[in-house]
Amino acid sequence: MARRRKKQSIEKLKVSANKKPINGSRAGDVCIFIFLVLLGAFMVFPLYYSVIQSLKPVEELFVFPPKLYVINPTGRNFSDMFRVAANSWQVPLSRYIFNSFFITIVICAANLFVCCCAAFVLAKCRFPGDKIINQIIVLALLFASNATWIMQFMVMAKLHMIDTYWALILPSISTSIGLYLMRQSMSTIHDAMVEAAKVDGASLFRICWQIVVPNSKPALMTLIIFAFQGAWNMQGGALTYSEELKTLPTVVQQISAAGLARQGVTFASSVVLLIPPLLVFLVAQGNVMETMANSGMKD
Amino acid sequence: MAKKTQGPMNKQGRGAYTWHMMKANKGCYFMLIPFMIFFIIFTVVPVVMSLPMGFTNFNMIQMPKWVGLSNFYTLFVNDDVFLIAVRNTLIFAIFTGPFSYVLSFLIAWLINEMNAFLKTFFTFVFYAPSMTTSVYVTWQLILSGDSYGYLNAVLMDLGILKSPAQWITDTKYILTVVIIVQLWMSMGAGFLAIRAGFQNIDKSMYEAGAIEGIKNRWQELFKITIPSMGPQLLFAAVMQISTSFTVGMVGQNLVGLPSTDYAAHTIMNHATDYGWVRYEMGYSSAICFVLFAAMLLANKGVNWILGKYLD
Structure with a gap:
């Protein structure tokens, strides 16, 4: 019996080597x-x-x-949404949408940049202090949560950044989750590639962006998903109180505070809020699959 | 890329050596600087500051006043609500922690055996709820307390309920309801990481396993899959801990802050309550500090368990 199974599975292997898992029943x-x-x-x-x-x-x-x-x-509910926003807060909804997009794009770009640079050296270079930084990053994964909001607010207040775009952008630039993800993925890249580039005289910065980052595309895509989602869903809270600086999620929350009475508009706004991260996720996820399928370099 | 050489060295020699290595690798530090600046200002400083702040009375207007251990004393001895919050947080942590962790893993594993289209589709389906911050309204409609609430209507049609249940105001149900909604949203970063981990496993391992005589899915799972995705599992565990210990937003949005009789009050809610509503920052920091300590402990425990299993 066992032998027959084995034979079958080997035959299966021959027919569809990379399509189906070998084990498992219909x-x-x-x-x-x-x-x-x-x-x-x-x-x-x-x-x-x-x-x-x-x-x-x-x-x-x-x-x-x-x-x-x-x-x-x-489409009434969607057009009503603009009307409600304009009537209630004297600021057109497009302003909130702009704020959200602006903040999200800046955060994503900056986050990718700093995380990739730092992750590369932590994954591929040995220097005094690297071990301790790695440990701190893992700890920070735990602490980078809403439990630090209060203290972050005080730091912001000291830096006179309350009620500016900076208050929303700067805290989200260095995320330990981003660094950790990139470092994990970059450390699986072969040292030989890095060494070769070094011998050819490439600077650390060039090695990072021309060799290592393109080779960790799945992690990069995951990072984009996280960064976009985090930034897009950010509510200014106490950090920005002027209407002109509020983000879309804050306003959606204000709209839905009217509750079930203004149902149509509430649902419309939550759908609008959901669309961009979903699109980013779908595009990025498709890319992850693509690169996973043909990621080369084995011993 | 220079390797540290091992060997006996006197103190001065080691210092000089370290300095030399630092100079030799100064490019590395330049690459780290942008990250570290923001990281230190907006993550390290706030976390480190919350400890001394916990020993003070601070209302954001006057200078903080040192009060010693009194905040912590009040917290554990006189604050009944805090003890309720601890209990609730632990219940939340058990359900949205280990339970959702295992569920994430299970789903990721099942999805992994499908073709590319279904894989993307199901990943999308399970991940989508964690992207939302604002579909509470749907849940409010479903759980609404009158007989027009969808859940009530269905249950009354089926004859299970005689009269409508107050899902979001009755202390009997609040906690369960919030846990379910929290679970619904919890397939987040950890789930994606585990999914990616499955993708990274070398297919030839399974082929080798099949030839070596692995018979079914379960054996494959425990003998090949889990041992080869250690880093992703650890990462997912950390993410799970930090989200499950800091739950609070869902409850706050769904059942209000504070919820009826503090039935769904978590430590995070308690900190928010004191920090943002009553402006007692010192007390709030003390609460956060206790939360940090709990998370550290949980993380140590999980690392210990996973480390034992993975090696």
């Missing part, structure tokens, strides 16, 4: 698939439902029992 596959679909449905339902609600005209919004589809989809 029935198991079906069960797993059903399990995932059910769990997936639970995960997606609230998101799906908010998209549906955001497209419903008023007549359909409050129908009970609720319908899981739209009969006459409308």
